Amino acid sequence: MLSRVAESVYWMNRYMERAENYSRFLDVNFQLSLDLNEDSNRQWMPLVYTTGDNELFSRKYNSPSKENVIHFMSLDTENPNSIMNCLIRARENARTIRENISTPMWEVINEFYLTIKSKRRFDESDMPGIAEFFKAIRNQCLLFYGCQEATISHDEVWHFALLGRLLERADKTTRILDMKYFILLPPREDVGSTLDLIQWLSLLKSASAHEMFNRFYTRITPKSIAEFLILDKIFPRAIRFCLSKTFDSLKVLSGTEKDSYGEETEKKVGVLLSEMNYASIDEIFSSGMHEYLDQLQVRLNGIASQLDETYFRN
Amino acid sequence: MLLTNYQTDSFYDEMFSEEGGIRQSYHILKSRIEGMDDKELLSRKASAEKALLSLGITFNVYGDEEEEERIMPFDIIPRIVTAHEWKKVEEGLKQRIRALNLFIQDIYGDEKIIKDGIIPAEIVYSSSGYLKECKGIVPPKGIWIHITGTDLVRDGDGQMLVLEDNLRCPSGVSYVLENREVMKKTFPELFASLSVRPIYDYPIRLRGMLEHLSDKSNPNIAVLTPGIYNSAYYEHSFLASRMGVSLVEGTDLTVRDDKLYMRTTKGLKQVDILYRRIDDTFLDPKAFRKDSMLGVPGLFDVFKKGNVALANAPGTGVADDKVIYSYVPDFIKYYLGEDPIIPNVPTYLCSREKDLNYVCENIGNLVVKAANGAGGYGMIIGPVASMKEKEEFVAKVKADPRNYIAQPVLSLSRIPTLIEDKLEGRHVDLRPFILYGEEIYVMPGGLTRVALRRGSLVVNSSQGGGSKDTWVMG
Numbered sequence: 001m002l003s004r005v006a007e008s009v010y011w012m013n014r015y016m017e018r019a020e021n022y023s024r025f026l027d028v029n030f031q032l033s034l035d036l037n038e039d040s041n042r043q044w045m046p047l048v049y050t051t052g053d054n055e056l057f058s059r060k061y062n063s064p065s066k067e068n069v070i071h072f073m074s075l076d077t078e079n080p081n082s083i084m085n086c087l088i089r090a091r092e093n094a095r096t097i098r099e100n101i102s103t104p105m106w107e108v109i110n111e112f113y114l115t116i117k118s119k120r121r122f123d124e125s126d127m128p129g130i131a132e133f134f135k136a137i138r139n140q141c142l143l144f145y146g147c148q149e150a151t152i153s154h155d156e157v158w159h160f161a162l163l164g165r166l167l168e169r170a171d172k173t174t175r176i177l178d179m180k181y182f183i184l185l186p187p188r189e190d191v192g193s194t195l196d197l198i199q200w201l202s203l204l205k206s207a208s209a210h211e212m213f214n215r216f217y218t219r220i221t222p223k224s225i226a227e228f229l230i231l232d233k234i235f236p237r238a239i240r241f242c243l244s245k246t247f248d249s250l251k252v253l254s255g256t257e258k259d260s261y262g263e264e265t266e267k268k269v270g271v272l273l274s275e276m277n278y279a280s281i282d283e284i285f286s287s288g289m290h291e292y293l294d295q296l297q298v299r300l301n302g303i304a305s306q307l308d309e310t311y312f313r314n
Numbered sequence: 315m316l317l318t319n320y321q322t323d324s325f326y327d328e329m330f331s332e333e334g335g336i337r338q339s340y341h342i343l344k345s346r347i348e349g350m351d352d353k354e355l356l357s358r359k360a361s362a363e364k365a366l367l368s369l370g371i372t373f374n375v376y377g378d379e380e381e382e383e384r385i386m387p388f389d390i391i392p393r394i395v396t397a398h399e400w401k402k403v404e405e406g407l408k409q410r411i412r413a414l415n416l417f418i419q420d421i422y423g424d425e426k427i428i429k430d431g432i433i434p435a436e437i438v439y440s441s442s443g444y445l446k447e448c449k450g451i452v453p454p455k456g457i458w459i460h461i462t463g464t465d466l467v468r469d470g471d472g473q474m475l476v477l478e479d480n481l482r483c484p485s486g487v488s489y490v491l492e493n494r495e496v497m498k499k500t501f502p503e504l505f506a507s508l509s510v511r512p513i514y515d516y517p518i519r520l521r522g523m524l525e526h527l528s529d530k531s532n533p534n535i536a537v538l539t540p541g542i543y544n545s546a547y548y549e550h551s552f553l554a555s556r557m558g559v560s561l562v563e564g565t566d567l568t569v570r571d572d573k574l575y576m577r578t579t580k581g582l583k584q585v586d587i588l589y590r591r592i593d594d595t596f597l598d599p600k601a602f603r604k605d606s607m608l609g610v611p612g613l614f615d616v617f618k619k620g621n622v623a624l625a626n627a628p629g630t631g632v633a634d635d636k637v638i639y640s641y642v643p644d645f646i647k648y649y650l651g652e653d654p655i656i657p658n659v660p661t662y663l664c665s666r667e668k669d670l671n672y673v674c675e676n677i678g679n680l681v682v683k684a685a686n687g688a689g690g691y692g693m694i695i696g697p698v699a700s701m702k703e704k705e706e707f708v709a710k711v712k713a714d715p716r717n718y719i720a721q722p723v724l725s726l727s728r729i730p731t732l733i734e735d736k737l738e739g740r741h742v743d744l745r746p747f748i749l750y751g752e753e754i755y756v757m758p759g760g761l762t763r764v765a766l767r768r769g770s771l772v773v774n775s776s777q778g779g780g781s782k783d784t785w786v787m788g
Binding site: 001002003004005006092095096097098099100103106107110111114156160253311312314 | 367368369370541542547551552554555560561562563565566576577578579581582
């Protein structure tokens with residue numbers, strides 16, 4: 001397949017995944033703010049930190065109020081990562097590769113764009129319907145994945161799609177965890193309190209993970225949550241799961257044997273994955289959770305740029 | 315009831331005869347329309363438009379940021395052509411394409427037609443579509459014009475005439491195919507009773523025609539597009555998708571060792587046939603326009619060496635020139651020894667002194683067009699132009715007579731069209747698509763373009779025109 005097409009498929013999926021993640025983050029935080037009933041600025045800024053766009057935010061807005069953060073992350077066209085921009089770019093990518101995707105996929109993305117593009121700004125009067133708005137976005141994204149899964153051949157195009165989605169997802173999971181651990185890290189006296197518990201729960205919800213978590217763990221503790229989101233083998237948002245599927249797709253693309261590698265991306269993912277296969281959550285905690293997540297993000301970025309180099313820059 | 319107050323206003327009407335009676339071929343359609351109430355017709359129109367929007371069948375409007383994508387307005391009242399009439403159109407177009415191809419081969423070859431005095435050399439050489447770089451070339455199978463969209467109009471007497479030939483990158487065929495899909499949902503019952511000739515096989519025929527250009531058993535075909543900002547981008551991706559071939563941009567391609575390759579995730583892959591949808595002079599910055607960012611450096615050399623087939627071949631644009639167009643009936647006689655089956659619109663060449671004088675004096679009754687204008691630009695319609703516009707245009711014509719032609723203002727035929735909530739007569743033309751491969755194939759029907767503004771004769775989509783489905787009866 002054309003390198004350009006591979007790149008567009010990959011980015012189309014990254015952007016859809018990003019839009020989905022953002023809508024979930026915003027929704028969970030909104031629900032959390034209702035539960036906590038506390039000073040909203042303290043509540044919303046961490047979300048902006050999570051996305052890494054805090055500098056741009058601070059330049060544009062004078063306070064991290066609920067309205068400002070929601071607007072910035074969902075509709076602000078000056079924020080390159082806002083849901084709106086993700087959608088515009090996903091659609092742009094889809095348009096350039098329409099001949100490689102199915103009509104249902106294109107229709108989902110196009111109709112999604114047509115419904116959201118008229119929305120310009122949020123204000124207080126939108127708040128009663130905001131949960132529905134975010135849910136609609138998530139549902140469109142899920143519909144898109146479903147269409148993709150069910151209507152295109154699982155060939156190279158499909159594997160590049162998967163790579164985009166998985167790498168974005170792994171990255172966002174590191175960021176969710178980091179938000180809690182680094183920014184929301186409570187003062188010592190709050191540990192184990194109701195507030196702390198609600199925050200950890202909301203973190204699980206941010207990863208759509210609380211039901212699955214409850215099936216495998218009986219107590220909500222920072223360690224068990226981190227273990228679930230980092231090291232779980234079968235939960236689709238767990239970083240290890242994402243990497244293992246990434247590895248599988250890379251293997252299909254390069255066509256190399258199980259215990260060898262054909263190109264650098266495969267090697268980078270393989271090495272990281274085997275480290276994770278032999279890691280324990282205790283070790284991660286004792287070496288420093290934030291540092292560990294930081295390292296993971298750097299390595300995920302390295303994988304993404306290696307992929308770019310190998311397949312898109314021919 | 316929608317048709318009771320319909321007026322033909324003394325124009326030739328596709329549906330109604332002069333006496334006001336319905337033409338035979340439209341009987342069934344008429345009773346179907348009359349069986350619907352206004353609301354039903356309007357809601358069918360609305361759902362047809364919604365379907366086109368959600369499919370993203372749009373064109374881009376240059377310079378309009380807010381509304382950069384629009385659907386081409388689509389009218390659900392079809393135009394119907396009888397089998398008898400179509401037979402003549404089909405034969406006429408085949409004849410025309412054969413003669414045009416021989417002409418192009420000749421002027422880049424022995425120039426017999428010039429030596430025999432049928433067309434002056436300077437007319438050919440001064441055409442902006444004439445590429446001296448093509449001299450001596452014989453493209454694969456001797457075919458230059460693989461895909462043609464010829465514009466036909468019907469004058470006040472109901473006679474079909476050729477208005478122009480589009481030989482470089484004629485567009486619109488995707489609308490024809492998509493409109494048909496929408497129409498099948500809108501009037502399913504009519505298709506069976508009228509036995510409308512199908513067109514869905516066009517992309518397969520297009521692919522077959524392209525494959526014919528290579529001797530390889532499984533040639534690699536690609537469609538070359540300028541990219542998503544081009545007004546016809548949708549069509550490029552539609553055709554690539556329906557043919558099952560790659561859609562490429564200039565940067566996806568590279569020339570190595572006199573061959574054309576595309577960049578894939580598994581390295582370079584040779585391209586054997588390129589259906590290019592960018593203009594000649596943008597194809598190769600090494601051979602033509604140095605500033606082209608759309609083309610592929612070295613592509614023309616690869617073509618000359620016979621290592622890639624280009625459809626249409628470079629240099630065919632010479633016959634898009636409206637001055638050259640006026641000679642096509644002569645080409646038909648010269649190369650085929652036949653009389654033209656479909657006549658041209660009478661044309662004045664401003665490069666002829668007598669014609670020039672006539673045009674300047676009578677501009678108020680004429681349509682004057684730039685020889686290489688397109689999309690309704692670079693032209694003036696005398697009867698509706700202001701004094702100042704006419705004076706300015708005369709000055710332009712006098713400054714560069716070679717570049718202008720004039721034609722009488724045709725009273726284009728009209729057809730009932732749904733305007734807001736009632737049917738009104740609107741002027742139409744017709745662009746059938748013709749493929750030249752192992753044999754010549756004329757798609758039954760084509761793009762009927764309709765001028766939506768009352769009284770307007772300009773049907774181009776960039777000028778507010780819309781489209782209709784065209785049904786050729788079985």
